[in-house]
Amino acid sequence: MLVPNDDASNAVDAMKASLGFDILTLSGSCPEAAADPVTTAAPQERRRLLSTTEGCSLVRTETHEAVFEGIDIIMLFAINEAITAVSHLIGFAGWWMSEASWKADSRHLEVLRRQVEYAITATLLELGILYTLGGNSLYAALFIVFGNICIQVLGYVIERTSDMMRQYYLLATGTLLLLPIIVLITHHADKLVGMDHALTLAILYTVLYLLFALHLFAHISYQWYRAMIDKDHGFQLLGAATKLGLTWLAVTMLHHTYSELGLPKLPEMGSGLDLEGLSMGLIIGTIGLVVLGFAALTQLPKDAEYMAITPLNTGRRGMTDDKILNQI
Numbered sequence: 001m002l003v004p005n006d007d008a009s010n011a012v013d014a015m016k017a018s019l020g021f022d023i024l025t026l027s028g029s030c031p032e033a034a035a036d037p038v039t040t041a042a043p044q045e046r047r048r049l050l051s052t053t054e055g056c057s058l059v060r061t062e063t064h065e066a067v068f069e070g071i072d073i074i075m076l077f078a079i080n081e082a083i084t085a086v087s088h089l090i091g092f093a094g095w096w097m098s099e100a101s102w103k104a105d106s107r108h109l110e111v112l113r114r115q116v117e118y119a120i121t122a123t124l125l126e127l128g129i130l131y132t133l134g135g136n137s138l139y140a141a142l143f144i145v146f147g148n149i150c151i152q153v154l155g156y157v158i159e160r161t162s163d164m165m166r167q168y169y170l171l172a173t174g175t176l177l178l179l180p181i182i183v184l185i186t187h188h189a190d191k192l193v194g195m196d197h198a199l200t201l202a203i204l205y206t207v208l209y210l211l212f213a214l215h216l217f218a219h220i221s222y223q224w225y226r227a228m229i230d231k232d233h234g235f236q237l238l239g240a241a242t243k244l245g246l247t248w249l250a251v252t253m254l255h256h257t258y259s260e261l262g263l264p265k266l267p268e269m270g271s272g273l274d275l276e277g278l279s280m281g282l283i284i285g286t287i288g289l290v291v292l293g294f295a296a297l298t299q300l301p302k303d304a305e306y307m308a309i310t311p312l313n314t315g316r317r318g319m320t321d322d323k324i325l326n327q328i
Helices: 032-040 043-052 073-097 099-132 138-160 164-191 198-221 223-228 231-261 275-297 321-327
Strands: 016-029 057-072
Touching: 057 073, 073 099, 073 231, 099 138, 099 164, 099 198, 099 231, 138 164, 138 198, 164 198, 198 223, 198 231, 198 275, 231 275
Parallel strands: none
Antiparallel strands: 016 057
């Protein structure tokens, strides 16, 4: 990624992103003496001559074709926060107007609200992080979009089934879909130069998103965990920590880049603000919010009826005599 600099002829706005695809062109390069037999030969013979004629070489040219340009990263984060706020407002309103309806059928309405919200907001957040780290591949962006849709569909099915083994299979599949996105973001962070805390942002993203899977795994597996922490409360806490922590860390990193290079950027994040200290505060604060938040969740009341888990059947597998007799 080219970070902003004070060379007006080569200035790149780190707060603007573009999406496109790479075009690879292969061509032959030969000395003038060898050009005639190569250019007049048939295609197959030409390829053979390029590889055998003395002085000829295969030239590999890679160019980037932009499809979408001028994507405002800060605005993307702002839209994501607004969608999150509206989604939570819908949840609070539904709970307040009819708690019984909202909690009916294993909190089906809340599950729908949460999975739709996550499908949108997780996608926008991950795209914003990718753009912050210099990503510009349209294919990577599409993978994040469709990957998140698949993950949330799997999450919805996990919520709607009470079979433990099925939940394990679906959770493992969703986690495997998440891993390539983690690798993609970490790779961009590792290769990025000129921006502080890039790898820290990727690591914090990885830990927070894996905590979603760990929280769901613990809720499926352990009765003591279900009795201690309400599943929805855990998701709400992780969602708040993830969106607030990662969003503001990314925004601070972008502004810090401009500040270090002495470039003006309006609107300013804060005149005289210690952006390095703010970055560290956001990292520590996000970790503290998760740790102290889960400790506080243990003190909140739990819905004893919301235990949609069927314990593992450790008995004989396959068709038993009773099952066979019942089918006759």
